[in-house]
Amino acid sequence: MDPKELPSILREDKISEETKKLISSLLSHTDSQGQKLCQYQGCWYYYNTLQGVLNFQRGFKPQDTDIILASYPKSGTTWLKALTVALLERSKNHSSLSDDEHPLLYDNPHGIVPCLEMDLYHESSSPNLSKFSAHRRLFSTHMPLQAMHETLKHSPCKIVYVCRNVKDTLVSWWFFLCSILKIEQSRGVLESLHESFCKGIIYYGPFWEHLLSYWRASLEDPEHVLFMRYEEMKAEPRDQIKRLADFLGCPFTKQEEDSGVVDEVLDLCSLRNLSSLEVNKTGSRNDVDHKFYFRKGEVGDSKNYLTPEMENKIDMIIKEKLQGSGLIF
Template identity: 65%
Template sequence: MAEKELPMLLRDDNLSEETKKLISSLPTDKDAQGKLCKYQGCWYYYNTLQAVINFQENFQPQDTDIILASFPKAGTTWLKALSVALLERSKHDHDDPLNHPLLSDNPHGIVPFLEFDMYLKGSTPDQTKFPLSSPRLFSTHMPLHTIKENLKDSPCKIVYLCRNAKDALISRWFYRCKYQNKDAARSILESMFESFCSGVGFYGPIWDHALSYWKGSLENPKNVLFMRYEELKTEPSAQLKRLAEFLGCPFTEEEEENGLVEKILELCSLDNLSGLEVNKTGKTWTNVDYKSYFRKGEVGDWKNYLTPEMETKIDMIIDEKLKGSGLTF
């Protein structure tokens, strides 16, 4: 694929001279998609690193900001949808939600990624094009230690959604193949598996990523909430109420009696969102089809694709990397 045809995230044509100099001093590698460098313990494509630096140098938090964090393909779309529905519920009648933002835009169009939507093009993003203004709602795939310096004096909230590493890998495989208009070839999965296990991959290693937020939630539980994708699937009502409480917008007794918890879960369900016209035909500004963000959303789907040997290898690595932390996934 020629350089000019590469997605903007994978290119290296948006770098400042300072970032080029920085990259020359960093560990570098590459995967099947492009060149990677390791910055503050996390692997980025070069243009994404520039966006991370733009964020670190320029982002000014507001006290009411909410940042939704996750490793790629860990339930990001669902977390965005649920958070939007919670914060917007006072403005919309869930019995007749015709004007609800989730019906006319994808969650990724409503909740901008800090490093992709806000700071990929430059250091001064136009925040007026994003619909939610107070509280401002952002998302990121950056680890906590990369964003917390900007937030150290701010009471803003951070929500992290953690997903089983094997399911995240399989979801990422299908997403990448769909994004590149390729069949989900076994050879691509095997290549991604090796990168995944080595930790050398976009936003990897996954264990360090999760640990950064796990430790943050233990040290600062008022400002960092650690959630699990699997618990959202098995006990959605309890986890949605937990999220609402953390965000400062708990459900009232009347809302619960009127079934609002269930209505929000239905509005944000994969079946409902994937069936909306905007999510069948829309695209992000980086030309990713919105439909690419919806597949199965199942827990344990990895069992259909990973060999027992692959399962054992990932489990052994994860167990070793998380040993003594209290975190399991």
């Protein structure tokens, strides 16, 4: 693929001379698709993403009421964004979720909740954030928590992290990467991604370090960091969305629960509904078609693609890396 046709996260066109100099001093790696990665503060980034991380670290000024939705890529990010938007919109307007002007009907969840390092701070350390509500700004990130620690360490802003079983995450990333690179979903690409996941040398990896940074913070500071699991959200959607609403400070009233508002939110944000909306069937963001953000959303779908040997290797690594943390998959 022509470099100019690559999605913005894979290009190298927004890198400053200062960052190029920094990159030359970092550990680097070229993946099996020919994309260049470098390791900064223990995490692997594509070069353009690293520029956004550096800009964020230099320029972001948190507000006390900020909400940051965090995740490893392909872990339920789109769903978490939609749910949070629906909860805050309902709380803000006290209006029906079927309102014809609801933002989820007119924009993709990634357009409503931009990513700090890939959208807002991609090109500048001082972007214009005036369009965000003065009451509660809503952002997202794929950065591990240590990348934000210095910037947020004195802030009471809230962080919601969603994690997903690494095997399903891997398969979802395989489909997504092949889609945005316009390449065949071949076994060879899946096997190379599997190897990269297991080594930890992959975009935003190692996966287990990413996971543990938020898990530990949620145990140490549960008032400000909420740790959610995709599998629990699928198995107990009503309980988990109420837990999210409580954490965000906009709990459901008994009247809302009795009148079915919880189910309305879940229905509005369901994969079935979101993927059927015209705004999510057309258009793109950062050179990625909206439709690529919606696939199956199933738990355990990786069994249809990974061999038992591939599954066992991941299981062994995750068990070893999470040992003693209290986090179990």
